[in-house]
Amino acid sequence: MGSPLPRDPIADAQRNWERHGWGEVAAPMAAITAIMRTQQILLARIEGVLKPFGLTFARYELLALLSFARSGALPMNKASALLQVHPTSVTNAVDRLEKAALVVRSPHPTDGRTTLIELTAEGRTIAKRATTALNSEVFGQSGFGDDDVEHLIRVLGDFRKAAGDFTD
Amino acid sequence: MGSPLPRDPIADAQRNWERHGWGEVAAPMAAITAIMRTQQILLARIEGVLKPFGLTFARYELLALLSFARSGALPMNKASALLQVHPTSVTNAVDRLEKAALVVRSPHPTDGRTTLIELTAEGRTIAKRATTALNSEVFGQSGFGDDDVEHLIRVLGDFRKAAGDFTD
DNA sequence: TCCAAACCCTTGGATGTCCTAGTATATTGC
DNA sequence: GCAATATACTAGGACATCCAAGGGTTTGGA
Numbered sequence: 343m344g345s346p347l348p349r350d351p352i353a354d355a356q357r358n359w360e361r362h363g364w365g366e367v368a369a370p371m372a373a374i375t376a377i378m379r380t381q382q383i384l385l386a387r388i389e390g391v392l393k394p395f396g397l398t399f400a401r402y403e404l405l406a407l408l409s410f411a412r413s414g415a416l417p418m419n420k421a422s423a424l425l426q427v428h429p430t431s432v433t434n435a436v437d438r439l440e441k442a443a444l445v446v447r448s449p450h451p452t453d454g455r456t457t458l459i460e461l462t463a464e465g466r467t468i469a470k471r472a473t474t475a476l477n478s479e480v481f482g483q484s485g486f487g488d489d490d491v492e493h494l495i496r497v498l499g500d501f502r503k504a505a506g507d508f509t510d
Numbered sequence: 511m512g513s514p515l516p517r518d519p520i521a522d523a524q525r526n527w528e529r530h531g532w533g534e535v536a537a538p539m540a541a542i543t544a545i546m547r548t549q550q551i552l553l554a555r556i557e558g559v560l561k562p563f564g565l566t567f568a569r570y571e572l573l574a575l576l577s578f579a580r581s582g583a584l585p586m587n588k589a590s591a592l593l594q595v596h597p598t599s600v601t602n603a604v605d606r607l608e609k610a611a612l613v614v615r616s617p618h619p620t621d622g623r624t625t626l627i628e629l630t631a632e633g634r635t636i637a638k639r640a641t642t643a644l645n646s647e648v649f650g651q652s653g654f655g656d657d658d659v660e661h662l663i664r665v666l667g668d669f670r671k672a673a674g675d676f677t678d
Numbered sequence: 679t680c681c682a683a684a685c686c687c688t689t690g691g692a693t694g695t696c697c698t699a700g701t702a703t704a705t706t707g708c
Numbered sequence: 709g710c711a712a713t714a715t716a717c718t719a720g721g722a723c724a725t726c727c728a729a730g731g732g733t734t735t736g737g738a
Contacts, residue, residue, distance in 0.1 A: 347675065347676040353667070379666075384542055385546070484538040492537065495541050599725055624685095
């Protein structure tokens with residue numbers, strides 16, 4: 343999308359913050375901005391790997407979640423909670439996955455309000471293949487050192503917990 | 511959007527990865543997934559603070575960038591490069607900011623291809639107020655410890671550099 | 679000098695996310 | 709048992725991001 347900049351724009355922003363007398367929060371601002379940008383880079387990599395499978399990250403996450411469920415099926419609301427996205431986002435993802443025949447919707451046996459999302463055989467195959475690709479092309483070459491990975495898991499885990507993501 | 515889960519879904523995913531024989535990349539997978547989720551949480555906080563100003567994060571970033579430019583103006587392509595987003599995203603943001611009278615488009619004095627984005631007086635005021643709000647309500651209460659902030663800046667900075675964001 | 683290649687911005691389309699209803703089904707409480 | 713409340717999913721709308729294409733402007737090499 344663009345060639346490398348001569349200078350780190352986030353470091354520049356941090357300096358600007360300090361210069362304007364906001365030194366107190368300049369570092370957290372830089373850290374948060376860096377998280378936003380890193381997510382953008384990672385998402386682009388992931389989507390690039392998933393594209394050949396006709397998947398996006400949102401759809402992959404749902405597929406992967408289903409593949410780990412014992413029965414290969416989950417209620418929409420459960421998927422929404424576990425993926426931590428809005429219910430309408432799940433509806434959207436399921437619509438597209440269903441068109442691609444990777445999942446099917448089926449009524450819940452006892453609760454008429456609930457819809458189950460079920461992995462098809464092809465869905466399971468694609469999920470497996472996509473995971474293999476992501477493992478080798480993204481997670482296996484993250485560029486983060488082992489210590490940094492551990493640190494990120496701990497720091498961001500604490501953050502997510504404090505934000506109310508989970509109790510544990 | 512949902513009440514806290516009883517267990518950390520990312521830690522669960524990491525265990526699933528290990529259980530399926532992908533232990534080698536389970537930790538980086540967890541770290542990357544945590545970054546994605548953290549970004550989502552932070553973005554929601556930021557947008558919540560900006561909403562009263564009629565701004566989104568994308569528009570705020572552009573406004574802030576302009577406010578740090580000496581002349582209060584920048585070519586669209588420069589803004590695109592510095593914000594590291596696609597040119598069409600800048601077009602979109604400028605369209606909306608211009609409707610809100612926070613910026614104006616003006617022709618480049620010497621290059622007929624280029625359009626300058628210029629901050630209006632009101633744009634500068636809103637930028638300042640929004641920044642104050644973000645500083646006190648988000649950056650000042652990030653929840654990250656000082657050491658963790660420094661670590662994040664370093665680790666993510668190295669990552670962004672390796673990804674080709676900047677040379678420095 | 680002049681035309682092809684490079685560059686800049688915009689339009690149109692595909693996706694994803696969230697929010698705000700609206701419909702249907704369950705549960706609760708009186 | 710029935711009305712009121714709570715849940716589950718979906719439709720429609722607002723935004724953001726990217727990609728592919730198209731039209732206008734500059735630049736540079738023949």
